[in-house]
Each structure stands twice: as C-alpha cells, then as structure tokens.
Amino acid sequence: MTKTVTDVVCPFCGTLCDDLEVVVSDDGKQLTEVYNACVIGTEKFLHSQAKDRVTRPRLRQEDGSWKEISYDDAAEYTAQMLAKAKKPLMYGWSSTNCEAQSVGHEIAEMVGACVDNTAAVCHGTTLIAVQDIGIPSCTLGEIKNRADRILFWGCNPAHAHPRHMSRYSIYPRGFFTGKGQKSRKMIVVDPRVTDTAKLADVHLQVEQGRDYELLNAIRVALNNEWLPDVVAGIPAQKIREVADICKSGRFGIIFFGMGVTQTLSKNHNIDEAIALTKHLNEFTKFSIMPMRGHYNVTGSGEVLAWQFGFPYSVDLSRGFARYNPGDTSTIDLLARGEVDAMFTLGSDPGAHFPISCVKQIAKLPSVCIDPHQTPTSGVSKLHVPVAFCGVEVGGNAYRMDNVPIDMRKVVDPPAGMLTDEEFLIKVRDRVKQLKGAA
Amino acid sequence: METVTITMKNQPALYLEADNVAPDKFAGKTAPQIAELHVYEGNTTSTLGKYFEVAGNAGATAADTRIVVKGDVKKVKYLGMKMSAGELVVEGSTDLYAGAWMSGGTMLVKGNVEAFAATGMKGGELIIEGNAGNYLGSAYRGDWRGVSGGKILVKGNAGSDVGQYMLGGEIVINGNADVHVMTHAEGGKVTIKGNAKSKLGGQLVDGTIIVFGTIDVMMPGFKFVDNVELEVDGTKAKFAHFIGDTGERHKKRKGQLIYGNLYKKI
Numbered sequence: 001m002t003k004t005v006t007d008v009v010c011p012f013c014g015t016l017c018d019d020l021e022v023v024v025s026d027d028g029k030q031l032t033e034v035y036n037a038c039v040i041g042t043e044k045f046l047h048s049q050a051k052d053r054v055t056r057p058r059l060r061q062e063d064g065s066w067k068e069i070s071y072d073d074a075a076e077y078t079a080q081m082l083a084k085a086k087k088p089l090m091y092g093w094s095s096t097n098c099e100a101q102s103v104g105h106e107i108a109e110m111v112g113a114c115v116d117n118t119a120a121v122c123h124g125t126t127l128i129a130v131q132d133i134g135i136p137s138c139t140l141g142e143i144k145n146r147a148d149r150i151l152f153w154g155c156n157p158a159h160a161h162p163r164h165m166s167r168y169s170i171y172p173r174g175f176f177t178g179k180g181q182k183s184r185k186m187i188v189v190d191p192r193v194t195d196t197a198k199l200a201d202v203h204l205q206v207e208q209g210r211d212y213e214l215l216n217a218i219r220v221a222l223n224n225e226w227l228p229d230v231v232a233g234i235p236a237q238k239i240r241e242v243a244d245i246c247k248s249g250r251f252g253i254i255f256f257g258m259g260v261t262q263t264l265s266k267n268h269n270i271d272e273a274i275a276l277t278k279h280l281n282e283f284t285k286f287s288i289m290p291m292r293g294h295y296n297v298t299g300s301g302e303v304l305a306w307q308f309g310f311p312y313s314v315d316l317s318r319g320f321a322r323y324n325p326g327d328t329s330t331i332d333l334l335a336r337g338e339v340d341a342m343f344t345l346g347s348d349p350g351a352h353f354p355i356s357c358v359k360q361i362a363k364l365p366s367v368c369i370d371p372h373q374t375p376t377s378g379v380s381k382l383h384v385p386v387a388f389c390g391v392e393v394g395g396n397a398y399r400m401d402n403v404p405i406d407m408r409k410v411v412d413p414p415a416g417m418l419t420d421e422e423f424l425i426k427v428r429d430r431v432k433q434l435k436g437a438a
Numbered sequence: 439m440e441t442v443t444i445t446m447k448n449q450p451a452l453y454l455e456a457d458n459v460a461p462d463k464f465a466g467k468t469a470p471q472i473a474e475l476h477v478y479e480g481n482t483t484s485t486l487g488k489y490f491e492v493a494g495n496a497g498a499t500a501a502d503t504r505i506v507v508k509g510d511v512k513k514v515k516y517l518g519m520k521m522s523a524g525e526l527v528v529e530g531s532t533d534l535y536a537g538a539w540m541s542g543g544t545m546l547v548k549g550n551v552e553a554f555a556a557t558g559m560k561g562g563e564l565i566i567e568g569n570a571g572n573y574l575g576s577a578y579r580g581d582w583r584g585v586s587g588g589k590i591l592v593k594g595n596a597g598s599d600v601g602q603y604m605l606g607g608e609i610v611i612n613g614n615a616d617v618h619v620m621t622h623a624e625g626g627k628v629t630i631k632g633n634a635k636s637k638l639g640g641q642l643v644d645g646t647i648i649v650f651g652t653i654d655v656m657m658p659g660f661k662f663v664d665n666v667e668l669e670v671d672g673t674k675a676k677f678a679h680f681i682g683d684t685g686e687r688h689k690k691r692k693g694q695l696i697y698g699n700l701y702k703k704i
C-alpha cells in the first residue's frame with residue numbers, strides 16, 4: 001500500500017510551488033511518485049531515492065581516497081577548521097531552510113567569518129540596486145489576479161522556472177484577469193529567441209550588454225523626449241510603442257533574471273529597471289520582481305538581513321557586520337586570496353564559480369555539506385551528506401516574492417542521517433567550547 | 439612638518455586592514471607609540487609594528503604630520519582612511535579604499551590603487567600616479583550621498599563606476615575610463631582626458647562630464663544642444679555640448695529644468 005501526501009512544497013526553484021502531491025510507501029521510507037511538479041522539481045524528489053547515495057561523512061585521505069567518519073568526528077573537524085581560521089568563508093545557504101541558516105550565522109559570528117549566499121553570483125546585484133533606490137514590488141498572487149502587462153527581461157522562465165507562467169504570470173485566470181493569457185500582454189526582452197520569447201506579443205531582441213541603454217530609452221520615451229533612431233538594436237518607434245503598451249495597462253510587472261543581473265552594467269541595469277517601474281507608476285500601477293533561482297536564496301537574504309542588516313556578502317571578521325560587494329563578496333574573496341578556510345552548505349560553487357576560484361577552494365581547508373556528491377564535494381577535504389531539505393525534513397523557505405512558506409517532510413532520510421540544522425548545532429556547540437563562549 | 443616612515447617588513451598571510459595609517463591617528467605619537475596602533479588581519483587584531491618598521495615621530499597635529507609608506511603594500515587596505523590634514527605618500531601600489539572618506543590633506547600614491555579609492559571623499563587631494571580600480575570617488579555602498587568635495591587626479595586609467603552619486607568635487611583622469619561615469623550624480627565634475635566606453639551620465643541629475651577622447655556608445659538620454667568653446671585645465675578647445683539624462687527626474691530653477699552636462703571634444 002501507498003499513501004499520498006498533498007500540498008507538498010517543491011524545494012527546487014524560487015517559484016516554490018506548494019501544490020505538489022507525492023506518493024510514498026506505507027512505512028514512509030520510500031518515495032515513489034510525484035504529481036504536479038515540473039520535470040526539474042520531480043527529479044529533485046526522485047533523486048533522494050538514489051541507491052548510490054552517500055549516507056555518512058567522508059574525509060579525504062592523503063592518497064586522495066575517502067574515509068568514512070562519524071558525524072561527531074565531522075563536526076569536530078568542521079569546528080576546528082572554522083575556529084582556527086583568520087578569515088573563514090561560509091558560503092551557500094540557498095538550498096536549505098531558514099532554521100539551518102540561522103544556526104550557521106551563530107557560528108559565523110563566533111568565528112568571525114564572511115557569510116555569503118548564492119546571490120553573490122546571481123541576484124546580488126539586484127540587492128545592491130534595491131539598497132540604492134528601493135523597490136516597488138508585490139506578491140505573485142497579485143500578479144495572477146491583476147497583472148495585464150508582463151515583461152520578462154533577461155530571464156527564461158520556460159526553462160528556469162517552468163511553472164511560473166502557468167501558476168502566476170501568464171496563463172492563470174485570476175480575479176481581474178478572467179481571460180487568462182488573453183487578458184495579458186507579454187513583452188520579452190532577450191538577445192536570444194528563447195522559448196519564452198517565442199510566446200511573447202512583443203520580443204525586443206536587445207543587443208547584448210545594452211539593457212541599461214534600452215531601459216533608459218523607455219524612460220526617455222515616457223518623458224516624450226528626443227531619442228536616437230536606434231537604441232540597443234531596437235528602433236525608436238518600437239521603444240515608444242512598448243512604452244505605450246506599458247502605460248496603457250492597469251497593472252504591470254517586470255520580471256528579470258540573470259540576463260540583466262550578471263551582464264554588463266549589473267546592478268545599474270536593475271537600478272534603471274526599478275527607476276523605470278517607479279516612472280511607470282506616474283501613469284499606472286507597476287511592480288518589479290527578481291526571478292530568484294534557488295528555492296530559498298530569498299530566505300537566506302531575509303535571515304541574514306534580520307540578523308546582520310545585510311542580505312548577502314556579510315563580513316563579520318572584525319566583530320561587526322560589514323557589507324561591500326567587491327570587497328566582501330565570495331568571488332572577490334576567493335580570487336584575491338582573502339580567506340583561509342572554505343565552508344560550503346546548500347550550494348555548488350565547484351560547478352558555478354570561475355576556475356581560479358575553484359582552484360583556490362581546492363587549496364584551502366574545506367568542508368562541503370550537501371546531500372549530493374557535487375563538484376564542490378569533489379574538491380573539499382570533508383564531505384558531510386545530510387537529509388534532503390524539503391523532502392526528508394521540513395522548515396521554512398521564502399518564495400521569490402518574499403512570501404515565507406513552510407515546507408513539508410514527505411519521507412524519512414536513510415537511517416542515522418542528520419539534517420543541515422542538526423549537524424550545524426553540533427558544530428555550533430563545539431565552536432562555543434573552542435572559543436570559550438558561555 | 440615631521441615625517442614618519444613605515445616600511446613593510448612582514449607581509450600578511452591574508453590582507454591587512456590598516457585604517458589607522460593616517461596623519462590624524464599618528465599625530466602626537468612617538469615611533470614606538472605608532473607601532474602599537476592596531477591593524478587587523480581577518481578576525482585577528484595585532485599591531486602596526488608587527489608588520490611595519492616604524493621610524494620617526496609624528497608632529498603634534500595631523501597637519502604637522504607626513505607619513506611615508508614604503509615596501510610592498512599591495513595587500514594593505516584603508517591607507518589614509520578619514521585623513522583630514524597632513525600628508526601621506528605611498529611609494530608603491532596599494533589595495534582597496536585608499537583615501538576613503540578623506541576630508542583634507544594630501545595623499546599621493548606612486549603606483550596603482552585598487553577599487554573604492556576616495557570613497558565618500560569630502561575634501562583634500564588624492565593623486566594617483568598609476569591606475570585606479572573600480573568605484574573611484576564613488577559613494578559607499580548603499581549611500582546616495584557620494585563624494586562632496588576635494589580633488590582626485592589619476593595619471594593612468596580608471597575602472598568602472600567613477601563618481602557614482604557624486605555631489606561635488608572634481609575628478610580628473612588623464613587616461614581612459616571604463617563604463618559608468620557619474621551614475622546618479624547630482625553635482626561635481628569628472629574630466630576624462632583619454633577615451634570613455636559607455637553608460638556615461640546614466641541617471642545623471644546634475645553635474646558635468648568632459649571627455650577629450652572617444653565615447654563608444656552614448657546614453658540615449660543625452661541630447662545635443664550646441665558646440666561650445668571651453669578652457670579645461672589650460673587647454674582651449676571646441677566641445678559638443680549634450681544635456682541629460684532626459685529620462686531622469688530633474689530639479690527646476692526659475693521654472694527651467696536643470697540638466698547634467700556632457701562635453702565631448704571635437
């Protein structure tokens with residue numbers, strides 16, 4: 001016999017779908033089927049059932065092989081590494097729950113670490129812009145029920161957030177958007193003809209690296225000022241048309257992704273996009289929202305911000321919180337050789353960072369806490385496998401619109417495995433002893 | 439004026455935060471007292487004397503104190519931070535935040551500086567004989583009140599984000615500048631004697647940009663007004679005059695909108 005767990009939350013992307021149904025064996029030990037999730041979400045659940053899963057911490061030996069050790073020994077190793085370092089880096093945090101993040105931050109404060117999440121290589125630039133000029137935003141529910149002008153700028157939800165358009169932004173029939181897709185105008189700005197762009201009413205095929213100019217040009221059009229004939233590869237006429245489409249809506253939203261946050265101009269792109277949103281509010285109601293990637297990167301920003309005042313790249317080395325991406329951000333810290341220990345949890349820098357930074361991780365004392373075997377666990381000295389967050393343990397996560405959602409546990413982890421939070425508590429208690437803190 | 443010379447003897451394993459190396463902090467102290475000032479390497483606090491040889495006593499006040507920094511200080515941050523008077527000479531290149539928040543006095547760097555030099559500067563003079571990194575003379579992260587006074591001269595090139603949120607003061611770059619010059623600025627002046635790339639004056643409210651060389655791509659929010667004759671740093675030449683950013687908000691004076699100005703040599 002099996003049982004079906006309903007209203008399960010998907011711990012994969014920032015859409016954080018909360019309508020999944022998961023079929024598990026009667027003893028709650030095996031997960032057999034997943035309904036309602038997209039392909040990537042389904043994979044995440046099924047992956048927890050992999051037969052070759054590592055279930056105990058492993059320490060790298062001199063000859064390069066792994067030796068299985070106990071969780072207690074792993075906690076001792078991690079605590080010693082962090083307590084000895086002059087400037088340890090504690091990176092990741094985006095694929096775990098807020099409870100674990102909070103314990104991690106306690107450790108960081110005691111050892112004087114730099115704490116950073118995956119925003120450092122993703123939407124961190126968004127956070128810089130938000131700090132610079134604020135952000136008029138809303139929830140995904142409001143978009144579903146009200147939005148009739150949808151802009152996707154430098155993002156491709158068809159692939160990266162597969163259920164975003166069907167649950168919230170394009171297809172659903174909401175309270176004031178009863179005709180679903182027909183009640184909405186969809187504009188996509190992307191240098192490539194993506195699968196999202198193919199669905200658009202208007203596709204602005206912007207020249208690469210010229211988003212800042214194009215955003216500026218739309219604002220110039222809103223002010224009815226002179227424009228050059230072509231901006232960023234788009235004719236002025238077209239830019240004025242798009243400005244008019246935006247103005248004529250009742251409720252508009254700009255969604256944006258890494259196509260603008262990590263290309264030339266970075267935070268300035270977002271800064272200008274927020275300024276455009278503000279500008280459009282002189283004519284109608286407009287909002288803007290980042291398409292956050294990891295399911296709980298938003299939560300990491302929230303927890304860091306309420307504990308230390310800054311949402312990412314926080315440097316606690318001098319006993320108080322400092323924040324200045326470029327100085328305190330992970331890529332810079334690694335590339336410049338500013339840190340002497342690397343702790344990774346809930347992210348895979350080994351797969352995503354520039355090779356020079358990955359080499360640096362390989363040189364440092366390092367611990368990687370991750371349910372999977374990843375390129376990061378591959379270059380780390382200690383790999384601590386843990387229970388899958390959102391599958392084998394619940395906890396809190398924040399959706400891309402800053403709405404907190406409690407995740408559900410659907411199956412038990414393999415016998416004897418710890419969760420992120422449980423392991424971190426062991427480390428924290430040991431660090432407390434080492435640092436002599438009461 | 440008394441001179442204190444500090445010479446790097448023990449390189450830090452990581453990076454050193456030396457925000458106490460400024461005439462204001464040295465003033466009234468003898469060499470042994472100066473060697474006792476704190477420096478920070480990661481989470482470890484130690485003394486200046488552990489890393490530097492200190493020679494000479496400081497003057498009674500900051501204005502009477504001249505500091506000369508010798509040796510390799512490429513991994514030293516915050517030299518000259520918050521200095522208000524006196525002199526600081528760095529014989530080589532240095533790291534982040536050179537002369538950050540300085541309000542007076544003169545700082546001379548004979549080599550290059552990395553990012554965030556003269557962050558939030560209020561006054562005084564910073565001269566960089568080599569190149570400057572990104573965010574030269576910009577606001578501190580998240581602050582909308584940037585550089586409000588003082589003078590910066592870079593003899594080489596500058597990185598991106600020169601003069602972000604600038605309110606006043608002057609920056610002269612003898613070489614080239616990377617993208618984003620005076621973003622969000624509401625005053626002040628940046629002169630680029632070499633070439634500029636793009637995104638000059640984006641979201642500019644007020645202030646002046648002068649470019650002697652080429653501009654790869656102009657912002658769409660800048661419109662041509664007329665050609666004018668200008669004298670810049672003793673050079674008389676003809677410049678094309680643009681105003682902008684026309685997409686941005688602007689203040690009004692006597693019923694007239696006040697724009698930022700961009701002059702490009704022709």
Ligand code: SF4
Pocket residue numbers: 010011012013014015016017036037038039040041042161162163164
């Ligand atoms: S869209 Fe995102 S949250 Fe929803 S099921 Fe797919 S991966 Fe999971």
